[in-house]
Amino acid sequence: PSIGSIQAVAGSSCKEIRDTLANDCTNTLDSGTYWINITDSCTGQDQSIQVYCEMGLDGGGWTLSWKHSYMEVGALSEDMKYYSSHYQACTDLNTGWCNIPPKIRLNPTEMAIAAYHNKRLVYAYKGIYNANLDRHWSGGILLDPTQLVDHCGSHNGVEPTPFITSQLGGIAFDKQSPLDYNTNCDTLQGLLNNPGECRWENCKLPSSLSSNQQHTQMTVAIYVR
DSSP, X not given: OOTTSSGGGOBSSHHHHHHHHHTOTTSOOOSEEEEEEEEOTTTOOEEEEEEEEEOSGGGSOEEEEEEEETTSSSSOOGGGSTTOSOOXXXXXXXXXXXXXXXXXXXXXXXXEEEEEETTEEEXXXXXXXXXXXXXXXXXXXXEEEEEEEEOOSSSTTOOOEEOOGGGTTTTOEESSOTTOSXXXXXXXXXXXXXXXEOTTTTTOOOTTTOSOSSSSOOEEEEEEO
16 A cells, blocks of 8 residues: 555655655555644654645645634634644545644644635645744744735735634634734634624635635635645
8 A cells, every 4th residue: 555545554744645656656646635643742652643635736745734614614612723722633625624733743844825615726825834833823924925826806916814803813814914914804704703704805706716706615724744
């Protein structure tokens, strides 16, 4: 069996799996669920988990470490924030939420924020790994950001940034004002216990992806590599 395909041959990261499979002409390099080994933050022992590996974006090797499908996950909680210590398996891009804490166990040097509409990539930006990702909303700020993909009809070329008004820091994002964390929103607004709609309001989905420019299905993911 190839690396990452079963628990017995788990890789150390999606990047190692990508590097190994890329040099093996007998295997395909597809995005999907793979096995990796990480160190348990409590016991110090290695443990194997299944993760979603993005193998097509910017050369691949990205490990999905957090996702949130806005207005589709029921009541919001602190556990859903990307810096929370609550583990929720990250194995696919289906509607829902997930989180792998602490993300530093994945030994990342880069991170990326990507937004999807019904699993179709709308935009993605990468940056240097932000060490605050495990402990504070500011960890969602991309350091030295680079655009990878952007199909937005508005504010094209503007990287996503955390939106922190009313307890939503760690869940919500803006895509209009990178240095203003309180004014605009592209995901959720309002309160943690009473969120309001603002999906795609900054981005404006193109007609090639949706008949509705805004207020329709949206999932944001954070990858590390």
